[in-house]
Amino acid sequence: YSEAIGELAKKNGHQFADLFSLIKPSDQHLTDNGIHYTEKGYQKITNPFLKSLGLPKLNSKLLNSPQTNQLRQTIIKKNKLFFFRWRPANETYLRLFRKHEQGKNVKELPMFDPLIEKEETNIQSIKSAALSSK
Numbered sequence: 001y002s003e004a005i006g007e008l009a010k011k012n013g014h015q016f017a018d019l020f021s022l023i024k025p026s027d028q029h030l031t032d033n034g035i036h037y038t039e040k041g042y043q044k045i046t047n048p049f050l051k052s053l054g055l056p057k058l059n060s061k062l063l064n065s066p067q068t069n070q071l072r073q074t075i076i077k078k079n080k081l082f083f084f085r086w087r088p089a090n091e092t093y094l095r096l097f098r099k100h101e102q103g104k105n106v107k108e109l110p111m112f113d114p115l116i117e118k119e120e121t122n123i124q125s126i127k128s129a130a131l132s133s134k
Contacts, residue, residue, distance in 0.1 A: 002018045002020055002021070006018060015052075015053045015054065016052075017049050017052040017053050018052070019045060019049065022044075022045045022048050022049065022052075023041070023045070029041075030044055030045075039072070042072075043063055043064070046058060046063060062130075065130070067126060067129060067130040067133070068130065070126055071123065071126045071127065071130065074119060074122050074123050074126060075123060077119055078116060078119035078120060078122075078123065081112055081115050081116045081119060082112075082116055084112060085109055085110075085112035085113065085116060088109065090102065093105075094106040094109070
C-alpha cells in the first residue's frame with residue numbers, strides 16, 4: 001500500500017513520507033501494535049519524517065519539552081472526544097436499527113462539539129506559547 005500511495009503522490013506532485021520504512025522490525029517498542037506509534041516512537045521518527053518531506057529538523061530540546069508533552073496530551077484528549085462524538089459505542093441504539101429504544105439520547109452527541117472546540121483552542125494556545133518561546 002505504501003508503494004502505491006507513494007507512486008500516486010509522485011504522479012500528482014505531492015510529498016510523501018513512508019512511515020513504515022522508518023521502523024525496523026527490531027523497533028517493536030516504538031509502536032503499540034505495529035502501526036500506532038508510542039510517545040518514544042514519535043520522538044524517534046519525527047526528524048526522519050521531516051527530512052523525507054524536505055523540512056528542517058527539530059531540536060531534541062523542543063521535542064522533549066514540557067510544552068510539547070502538554071500539546072501531545074491535549075491533542076490525545078481532543079481526539080478521544082472527537083471519536084466519542086462521531087463513533088459512539090452504542091451507535092446501533094442511537095442511530096441504527098435499534099434507535100426506537102434509545103434514539104432519544106442521540107441529542108447528547110452534539111454536546112461533545114463545545115468540548116472539542118475548547119480543546120482545539122487549548123491546542124492553539126499551547127502551540128502559540130511554544131513558538132513564541134523559541
